[in-house]
Amino acid sequence: MLKIRQENKNDYEKIYNVVKRAFQTAEHTDGNEQDLVEELRKGDNFIPELSLVAMKENQIVGYILFTKIAIGEHEELALAPLAVLSEYQRQGIGKELIKKGHKIAKQLGYHYSVVLENKQYYSKFGYVPAKHFGIIAPFEVENENFMAIQLNDTNEKITGVVKQKNLKFNNH
16 A cells, blocks of 8 residues: 655655665666755755655655745745656556645645656646746756646736745745
């Protein structure tokens, strides 16, 4: 049975290894995703409630992290990374991690989540090219690979270039 829960400090080493192993077989990787998780966890953009592990047979088999970004003057989310051990892939674990993360993000009041990744995979969960919302990547990237999903409705127009450093936000 699959259980998804918030990470805790005792999970850090296991998460590091899960992310490292999961990305060893990834099509697009820089090999540093596990180090990125550790850096994000130490930063101001980290949201403990959106750092989730998937447990199966009492071991961590998957991980997802959403962190704060700025879109214009608004605090929103970026999904990165999503990691599932290769022997547990294609069993719906990534899907369940995304669904749980989106549910928590909605409850926390976020409007958008962006992801830079495989359009075929993330489109299954409602992600579309971010340009459809007026959300622009902070670097050169194929439009179809920089994607976003609207989590909550908003009366305000949230558009602009995504930023990650020196964040100053309006409340979401």
